[in-house]
Amino acid sequence: MYSEKVMDHFTNPRNVGEIKNADGIGEVGNPKCGDIMKMYLKIEDGVITDVKFKTFGCGAAIATSSMATELVKGKTIEEALKVTNKRVAEELGGLPSAKLHCSLLAEQAIKAALLDYAKKNNIEIEELKDFDPNEDPHHH
Amino acid sequence: MATKVYMDYAATTPVKKEVLDSMIPYYTEKYGNPSSVYSLGRESRKTIDESREKIANILGANPKEIYFTSGGSEADNWAIKAVAMANKDKGNHIITSKIEHHAVLHTCEYLEKHGFEVTYLDVDEYGMVDLEQLKKSITDKTILISIMFANNEIGTIQPIKEIGQIAREKGVYFHTDAVQAVGNVKIDVNELNIDMMSMSAHKIYGPKGIGALYIKKGVKIDPHIHGGAQERKRRAGTENVAGIVGFAKAMELAYENLEEHISKLTKLRDKLINDVKNKIDYVRLNGHPEKRLPGNASFCIEFIEGEALLLNLDMAGIAASSGSACTSGSLDPSHVLMAIGLPHEIAHGSLRLTLGDFTTEKDVDYVVEKLVEIVDRLRQMSPLYEKVKGV
Amino acid sequence: MATKVYMDYAATTPVKKEVLDSMIPYYTEKYGNPSSVYSLGRESRKTIDESREKIANILGANPKEIYFTSGGSEADNWAIKAVAMANKDKGNHIITSKIEHHAVLHTCEYLEKHGFEVTYLDVDEYGMVDLEQLKKSITDKTILISIMFANNEIGTIQPIKEIGQIAREKGVYFHTDAVQAVGNVKIDVNELNIDMMSMSAHKIYGPKGIGALYIKKGVKIDPHIHGGAQERKRRAGTENVAGIVGFAKAMELAYENLEEHISKLTKLRDKLINDVKNKIDYVRLNGHPEKRLPGNASFCIEFIEGEALLLNLDMAGIAASSGSACTSGSLDPSHVLMAIGLPHEIAHGSLRLTLGDFTTEKDVDYVVEKLVEIVDRLRQMSPLYEKVKGV
Ligand SMILES: Cc1ncc(COP(=O)(O)O)c(C=O)c1O
Ligand SMILES: Cc1ncc(COP(=O)(O)O)c(C=O)c1O
Ligand code: FES
Ligand code: FES
Numbered sequence: 001m002y003s004e005k006v007m008d009h010f011t012n013p014r015n016v017g018e019i020k021n022a023d024g025i026g027e028v029g030n031p032k033c034g035d036i037m038k039m040y041l042k043i044e045d046g047v048i049t050d051v052k053f054k055t056f057g058c059g060a061a062i063a064t065s066s067m068a069t070e071l072v073k074g075k076t077i078e079e080a081l082k083v084t085n086k087r088v089a090e091e092l093g094g095l096p097s098a099k100l101h102c103s104l105l106a107e108q109a110i111k112a113a114l115l116d117y118a119k120k121n122n123i124e125i126e127e128l129k130d131f132d133p134n135e136d137p138h139h140h
Numbered sequence: 141m142a143t144k145v146y147m148d149y150a151a152t153t154p155v156k157k158e159v160l161d162s163m164i165p166y167y168t169e170k171y172g173n174p175s176s177v178y179s180l181g182r183e184s185r186k187t188i189d190e191s192r193e194k195i196a197n198i199l200g201a202n203p204k205e206i207y208f209t210s211g212g213s214e215a216d217n218w219a220i221k222a223v224a225m226a227n228k229d230k231g232n233h234i235i236t237s238k239i240e241h242h243a244v245l246h247t248c249e250y251l252e253k254h255g256f257e258v259t260y261l262d263v264d265e266y267g268m269v270d271l272e273q274l275k276k277s278i279t280d281k282t283i284l285i286s287i288m289f290a291n292n293e294i295g296t297i298q299p300i301k302e303i304g305q306i307a308r309e310k311g312v313y314f315h316t317d318a319v320q321a322v323g324n325v326k327i328d329v330n331e332l333n334i335d336m337m338s339m340s341a342h343k344i345y346g347p348k349g350i351g352a353l354y355i356k357k358g359v360k361i362d363p364h365i366h367g368g369a370q371e372r373k374r375r376a377g378t379e380n381v382a383g384i385v386g387f388a389k390a391m392e393l394a395y396e397n398l399e400e401h402i403s404k405l406t407k408l409r410d411k412l413i414n415d416v417k418n419k420i421d422y423v424r425l426n427g428h429p430e431k432r433l434p435g436n437a438s439f440c441i442e443f444i445e446g447e448a449l450l451l452n453l454d455m456a457g458i459a460a461s462s463g464s465a466c467t468s469g470s471l472d473p474s475h476v477l478m479a480i481g482l483p484h485e486i487a488h489g490s491l492r493l494t495l496g497d498f499t500t501e502k503d504v505d506y507v508v509e510k511l512v513e514i515v516d517r518l519r520q521m522s523p524l525y526e527k528v529k530g531v
Numbered sequence: 532m533a534t535k536v537y538m539d540y541a542a543t544t545p546v547k548k549e550v551l552d553s554m555i556p557y558y559t560e561k562y563g564n565p566s567s568v569y570s571l572g573r574e575s576r577k578t579i580d581e582s583r584e585k586i587a588n589i590l591g592a593n594p595k596e597i598y599f600t601s602g603g604s605e606a607d608n609w610a611i612k613a614v615a616m617a618n619k620d621k622g623n624h625i626i627t628s629k630i631e632h633h634a635v636l637h638t639c640e641y642l643e644k645h646g647f648e649v650t651y652l653d654v655d656e657y658g659m660v661d662l663e664q665l666k667k668s669i670t671d672k673t674i675l676i677s678i679m680f681a682n683n684e685i686g687t688i689q690p691i692k693e694i695g696q697i698a699r700e701k702g703v704y705f706h707t708d709a710v711q712a713v714g715n716v717k718i719d720v721n722e723l724n725i726d727m728m729s730m731s732a733h734k735i736y737g738p739k740g741i742g743a744l745y746i747k748k749g750v751k752i753d754p755h756i757h758g759g760a761q762e763r764k765r766r767a768g769t770e771n772v773a774g775i776v777g778f779a780k781a782m783e784l785a786y787e788n789l790e791e792h793i794s795k796l797t798k799l800r801d802k803l804i805n806d807v808k809n810k811i812d813y814v815r816l817n818g819h820p821e822k823r824l825p826g827n828a829s830f831c832i833e834f835i836e837g838e839a840l841l842l843n844l845d846m847a848g849i850a851a852s853s854g855s856a857c858t859s860g861s862l863d864p865s866h867v868l869m870a871i872g873l874p875h876e877i878a879h880g881s882l883r884l885t886l887g888d889f890t891t892e893k894d895v896d897y898v899v900e901k902l903v904e905i906v907d908r909l910r911q912m913s914p915l916y917e918k919v920k921g922v
Contacts, residue, residue, distance in 0.1 A: 001573060002451075010451060016521045027523065035445065038523040054523040056485075058447035062521070143563075143571045151567050152769060155558040167546040167554075167738060172534075176542050176852060177838070178845040180534045210601035210740065213758040213768035243758030243767055250757050342769055347558060349601065349740055349771025366641050367604040367634030376634055377604035378543060378733055380740025383771075447568070454569040461567060 002059060003093035009063035014070050017052045024120070026112025028133050029105055035061050039069075039109035043117055048072050048080055053109065060095055060102035064088050068106035077117075080110060081127045108133065144457030145503045149343075149435055149496030150292055150320060151461055155386065156345040156497075162389040163347065166382035174379050175368060184381050191388035198395045199337075199354060200328035207353045207371045208384055212319035212340030214364070215353040216243035216286075218375070219315045219336045222362040223284050224251050227313075231281035235312075237261040237269050238479040239296075240288050243338075244317055245475070248286075257281070266428040267296035267480050275306055284313045289321035289337075293476040293492060294427030295436025297325065304333025313359060319343055319351075323394035324402065324433050335359050341383065345497065346390030350383030401497065405434035408495050408504055412437050415508040420515050422528070426477065426490065435495040440482060443525035444489050444518040452518070456510040461492045485524070535848030536894045540734075540826055540887030541683055541711060542852055546777065547736040547888075553780040554738065557773035565770050566759060575772050582779035589786045590728075590745060591719035598744045598762045599775055603710035603731030605755070606744040607634035607677075609766070610706045610727045613753040614675050615642050618704075622672035626703075628652040628660050629870040630687075631679050634729075635708055636866070639677075648672070657819040658687035658871050666697055675704045680712035680728075684867040684883055685818030686827025688716065695724025704750060710734055710742075714785035715793065715824050726750050732774065736888065737781030741774030792888065796825035799886050799895055803828050806899040811906050813919070817868065817881065826886040831873060834916035835880045835909040843909065847901040852883045876915070 002010070019040035029036040035057035042050035051069045055062050068088050072080040085103040089095045095103060112133035118125045146154075166187070172180030174188055189203070196203040209215045224234065236248055238260045248258045259277045261269050269287060278285075285307045290297045300316055307314035315336035318327065323344035329337060336359060340351035355361060355374075367376025394401070417423055422442035441449065446462030453460050462474075473487035493507065519525040537545075557578070563571030565579055580594070587594040600606045615625065627639055629651045639649045650668045652660050660678060669676075676698045681688045691707055698705035706727040709718065714735035720728060727750060731742035746752060746765075758767030785792065808814055813833035832840065837853035844851050853865075864878035884898065910916040 001568065007451075010448070011455065013521065018526075036523050038526075054521050054526060056443065056522040056524045057445050059451045061445075062448055143569065146571070148564070148567060148569075151564040151572075152562060154560070154562040157559075160555070160558050163558075164551070167551050168548075169545070171543060171545040172850070173539070173543040176539060176850065177841050178534065178539070178850040180537070180850050181542075210605070210771070211768045213756050214601070216758065217756045217767075241758065243756070246757035246767070250754075340769070347771070347773065348769050349774050363641075365604050365608045365634070366637035367607065367632065376608075376637070377602045378731070378739050380601070380738070380774075382738065383740050450568050459563070459567065459569040459571050 001096055002063070005093040006060065006063040006095065009066040009092065010059045013062055013066035015052050015066065015073070016054065018054065019050060019052050024113040024115075024117030026109045026114070026116055026133060028108040028112050029057070035102070035105055037061065037065055037105045037109040039113040041113045041117060043077070046076050048075055048077070057105065058099070058102060060099040061105055063092060064103040064106040065109070067092050068110060072110055077114060077125065080114065081125070083107065083110060142457060143459045145506055146459045147493040147495060147499070147503070147507060148459045148461045149499075150492065150494035152342045152348065153345045153496055154498070155347055156390065156393060158393060159346055159386045159389045163382040163386040166385055174381060175370065184379075188379055188381060188384055191384045194388045195352065195391050198391055200330050201354055202357065204372065205354055205357055207355055207375050208379065208387075209351045209353055209364070209375060210349055210380070211342070211351040212241075212317065212338050213243040215338035215340070215351050216241065216317055217247050218353055218364040219338060219361070220244065220247045220284065220286055221251065222364055223313055223315070223336070223359070224256055226360045226362045227283040231283045232256045233259070233279055233281040234284045234286065235259045235261065235274065235277050235282060236286045237263060237288070239263050239267055239291055239476045240286065241292060241317055241319070244286055244288065261287075263479050265480050267291055267294050267426075267476070268428060268431070269298055269303070271299065271302055271306065274303065278306075278310050278312060282310070282312050284315060286315040286317070289316045289318035290325065290433050291427065291476060292320045293474055294438045294480065295432035296428045297321065297431045297433065300334065301332045307335070308333050320433060323391070324435065326398060329354055329356070336361075341387035341390055344390045344394045347383050347386045350380050350387045352387070402434045405495050405499070408499055408501065409435060409437050411501070412493060412495070412504045412508065415504070416511065419508060419512050426480065437493045437495070439491045439493075440477070440486050441489045441491055441515055442486055443522045443528065444515060446488055446490055448518055449489070449491055449514065452514040453510065456514070458507055458510060461494070462490050533848060534850045536897055537850045538884040538886060538890070538894070538898060539850045539852045540890075541883065541885035543733045543739065544736045544887055545889070546738055547781065547784060549784060550737055550777045550780045554773040554777040557776055565772060566761065575770075579770055579772060579775055582775045585779045586743065586782050589782050591721050592745055593748065595763065596745055596748055598746055598766050599770065599778075600742045600744055600755070600766060601740055601771070602733070602742040603632075603708065603729050604634040606729035606731070606742050607632065607708055608638050609744055609755040610729060610752070611635065611638045611675065611677055612642065613755055614704055614706070614727070614750070615647055617751045617753045618674040622674045623647045624650070624670055624672040625675045625677065626650045626652060626665065626668050626673060627677045628654060628679070630654050630658055630682055630867045631677065632683060632708055632710070635677055635679065652678075654870050656871050657822075658682055658685050658817075658867070659819060659822070660689055660694070662690065662693055662697065665694065669697075669701050669703060673701070673703050675706060677706040677708070680707045680709035681716065681824050682818065682867060683711045684865055685829045685871065686823035687819045688712065688822045688824065691725065692723045698726070699724050711824060714782070715826065717789060720745055720747070727752075732778035732781055735781045735785045738774050738777045741771050741778045743778070793825045796886050796890070799890055799892065800826055800828050802892070803884060803886070803895045803899065806895070807902065810899060810903050817871065828884045828886070830882045830884075831868070831877050832880045832882055832906055833877055834913045834919065835906060837879055837881055839909055840880070840882055840905065843905040844901065847905070849898055849901060852885070853881050
C-alpha cells in the first residue's frame with residue numbers, strides 16, 4: 001500500500017517532539033476527521049533553524065509530517081512556503097490516491113506555524129494573506 | 141514482516157486441515173457435475189445432499205431449508221432484496237439496525253432508491269437494539285426485519301429469540317445475519333424464531349467463497365440466480381461441491397466442540413481485555429461486557445489513530461483490524477462505533493483483536509507487550525495526548 | 532459402475548494438478564482477508580490483482596474490466612439484470628436467442644415479468660443466429676443484446692464479431708455468455724466488439740464456484756452484490772482467493788497450449804463423429820459442421836430415448852450427457868434441439884459427447900464400441916425402429 005520511503009518515515013519519523021520557546025507554532029486539522037498536526041519552528045534571520053512536529057493521524061499523515069520537516073529545515077521562509085503537499089508526496093515516492101489529502105496537513109501546519117511567527121513579529125507574509133489555519137483540509 | 145500472531149479471526153480464518161482434506165477429492169477424482177445422471181455426477185449430488193443435511197441438523201433446520209450461496213454477502217443480498225421483491229404487494233417497509241454489516245446496509249440503501257422505506261434502529265452504548273423501539277417501528281407496511289445475530293466489530297450478541305418473537309407476532313419476516321455467530325453460538329433456528337439466516341464458511345475455518353442462506357419453509361422469496369435447477373431452482377449455477385463439503389466439515393468441527401471452543405476463547409479474551417485495561421490508560425472496551433462473541437475484544441485507545449496503530453502492529457508481526465476488514469480502505473470512522481455513540485476522534489482509534497482456535501496464551505502476552513510499546517510511542521507523538529497529560 | 536471414460540467435459544472438468552497446487556497455499560498459510568491492511572492481507576490482495584491481470588491479458592482486456600463472480604450463472608444474471616435496471620430509462624427491450632443457456636433465458640423471462648420485453652431470435656438448422664433478423668429486431672428501446680459465444684449442447688460458435696459490430700453501430704450493449712468458448716477459442720474482447728462476457732472456471736479445468744464477468748469500461752451497469760468494497764464496489768463479498776488463483780492458473784494453461792488443444796480435440800472429435808456415423812444408422816450430427824467447439828460431438832440417435840441411453844452408457848462406465856447437464860432432471864426435450872427444428876421424438880434421443888484434455892483415442896474407440904452395442908440393444912426393443920425397419 002505505502003512505498004518503502006513512506007514506511008521508513010512512518011517507522012522512524014524525523015523531528016518528532018516539540019520546541020520550547022518556539023518562534024512559530026501551527027496546529028491544523030480537525031479532531032473530527034481524525035487527524036491533528038502540530039508544527040514547531042525555530043527561526044533565526046528568516047531561516048528555519050529547527051523544526052519539530054507532533055501528529056495524531058494515519059501512516060501517511062505521520063510520514064508526510066516527517067518528510068515536510070526535513071524539507072523545510074535550514075530553509076528560508078520563502079523556500080519553506082514552496083514546500084507543497086505535492087512536493088512532499090513526490091519526495092516520499094508517491095501516496096495511494098485515497099491518501100493524497102493527508103499530505104495537505106503537513107503543508108498547512110508549516111504555513112500555520114509561519115503565520116504564527118509572522119503575527120508574533122508583526123511581519124506581513126504575502127503568500128499567507130488568504131491562509132486560514134482553521135479550515136479543515138479534508139473539506140477542500 | 142511475516143505474521144507471527146494472527147488476531148483477526150473475525151476477518152477470516154485459515155482452513156483447518158481436516159476441512160481441506162475433505163475438499164481435495166472433489167477437485168480431483170470426484171469432479172462430476174452434480175446435475176449429471178451418471179455415477180460420477182450422482183456421487184457429487186449425494187455429497188451435496190449429505191453436506192446440506194449435516195448443516196441443517198446442526199441448526200435444527202430441514203435440509204430443504206438450506207440454500208448454498210457464494211458467501212455471507214450474497215446471502216444477505218438475497219434475503220433482503222428477494223423478500224422485498226416477492227412481498228412488495230404487501231408492503232414496502234423494512235426494519236434493520238444501524239450496526240449491520242454493509243452487505244445488509246448497502247442493500248437496504250439500494251432498496252430505498254427503488255421505492256422501499258427503511259427504518260434503521262438505534263443501538264445503546266453496548267450495541268444492543270431496543271425491543272420497544274423495534275415494536276413501535278413495525279407498521280402495516282412492514283415486510284421484513286433484518287437484525288444481525290452478533291456484530292462483527294464489537295461482538296455484541298442481540299436478543300435474537302425475542303426479536304423473532306416480535307416479528308412472528310406481527311406476521312413480519314425475520315432475517316438475521318449470523319455470519320459471526322455461527323460456530324460461536326449454539327443456534328436452533330426454530331427455537332430462535334428465525335425465518336432466514338445468512339452464514340459464511342470462511343469465518344469458521346472453512347473456505348472463502350461459500351456460504352448459505354437458511355430459508356424457512358413457506359417464506360415468500362424470489363429466486364436469487366436464475367438458470368439451472370440447482371438449489372431447488374432458487375439459486376442457479378453449478379455447485380461449488382468442494383466448497384460445500386468444506387463448509388459442512390467446518391460446521392461439524394465447530395459444533396462438535398462448541399462448549400470447549402467458547403470456554404477457551406472466553407478465557408483468553410478476558411485475559412487480553414484485562415491485561416490491556418491494566419497496562420494502558422485511556423482505553424475502553426467496545427461492545428457488551430457479557431453478551432459478546434467469545435473471541436471478540438474491541439477497544440478504543442484514545443489519542444492514537446487506528447491506521448498508524450495497525451501498521452505498527454503489522455511491523456511487529458501482529459495481524460489485527462480497526463473496524464471491519466471490508467472497510468479498512470475507507471477513511472470514515474466505523475458506522476458501528478458511531479452508532480454506539482463514540483465521538484469521531486475516539487472512534488478513529490479503534491482496535492479489534494479477534495481470537496480463534498489457534499490462539500495461545502503466549503500470543504496474548506506478545507500482543508499486549510507490543511501494544512503497550514506501540515501505544516506509548518504513538519502517544520508520545522500525539523498532540524492530543526500532550527494536552528491531556530499536560531506535558 | 533465407476534467411470535472409465537469421461538466424455539462430458541462440457542458439463543464440468545476435473546481440476547488439473549497444477550491448478551490445485553496453485554490453490555492450496557491460499558487455504559492454508561496464505562489465508563489473509565484481501566481487505567485487511569497487514570501483510571497477510573496485502574499478500575492476498577496482490578495475488579488477486581495478479582490473477583485478474585493474467586486473465587485480462589489473455590482476453591485483451593484491462594484488469595479493471597474483470598469482475599470475479601461465483602460462476603457463469605451469476606455472471607449471466609448480473610450482466611442482464613443489472614444492465615436492464617441501469618438503463619431502463621433508455622429502453623426496456625432485450626434481444627437474445629432461443630438457444631441460450633438457462634442462466635440467460637430464465638433471467639430474461641424474469642425480466643419479462645417486470646416490465647421488460649424480450650425478443651428470442653431463431654436459429655437455423657445448425658444453431659446459427661441470423662444477422663439480418665438481429666438487425667431488424669433492434670428498436671429504439673433496445674438496450675441489450677445477449678448472444679452466447681458457443682452453445683453448450685450442440686457446440687455451434689456464433690459470429691460474435693459481427694454481432695458486436697451490429698450492436699455497436701446501433702449503440703446497444705452486447706453481452707456474450709462465453710462459458711463454453713473460453714479455453715477453446717482465442718478471444719480478444721476488443722477485436723470482437725464485446726461489452727460484457729461471462730466466464731466460468733470449472734469448464735476449463737479450474738474449480739467450481741468461481742467465474743468472472745468482463746465489463747467493458749464505460750458500460751452502465753448496477754452493482755450485483757451490495758456490501759463491502761470488493762470488486763470495485765460492484766460485487767461485494769470476501770473474495771474466493773483460492774478459487775481466483777485456480778481460475779487464473781486454468782486460464783493460463785488453457786491459452787498457453789490453445790492451438791495444440793484445439794487440434795488434438797478436433798482430431799479426436801472428428802474420429803468420434805465419423806466412427807459413430809459409419810457404424811450406426813439413423814444418426815445425425817447436431818450443430819454446425821465446422822463452426823463448432825473442438826471437443827463437441829452432439830448426436831441425435833433416432834428411435835431411442837436419451838435417458839435409457841445414458842443409463843446404459845453409465846453402466847458401461849461412460850459419462851455422457853443428453854442435452855445440458857443442468858436440465859438432465861427435466862423431462863422436456865432440450866430447448867436447443869427444438870430450436871434447430873428437430874421434432875420431439877428425435878430431440879429425445881440426443882447424446883452429447885464432449886472431449887477434453889484427458890481424452891485418448893482409446894477412449895473414443897471404447898465409447899464407439901459400447902455405443903454400437905447399446906444402440907442396437909435399445910433399438911431391438913423400440914417399436915419405432917421396428918416400424919422403420921419393417922421387421
Ligand atoms: C453456456 C453456459 N452458460 C452458463 C453456464 C453456467 O455456468 P456455472 O455452472 O459456472 O454457473 C454453463 C454451464 O453450466 C454453460 O454451459
Ligand atoms: C456480520 C457479517 N456479515 C456478512 C459478512 C460477509 O460475508 P462474506 O465475506 O462471506 O461475503 C461478514 C464478513 O465479511 C460479516 O462479518
Ligand atoms: S491524515 Fe486523514 S486519513 Fe490520513
Ligand atoms: S416414460 Fe418415463 S419419461 Fe416418459
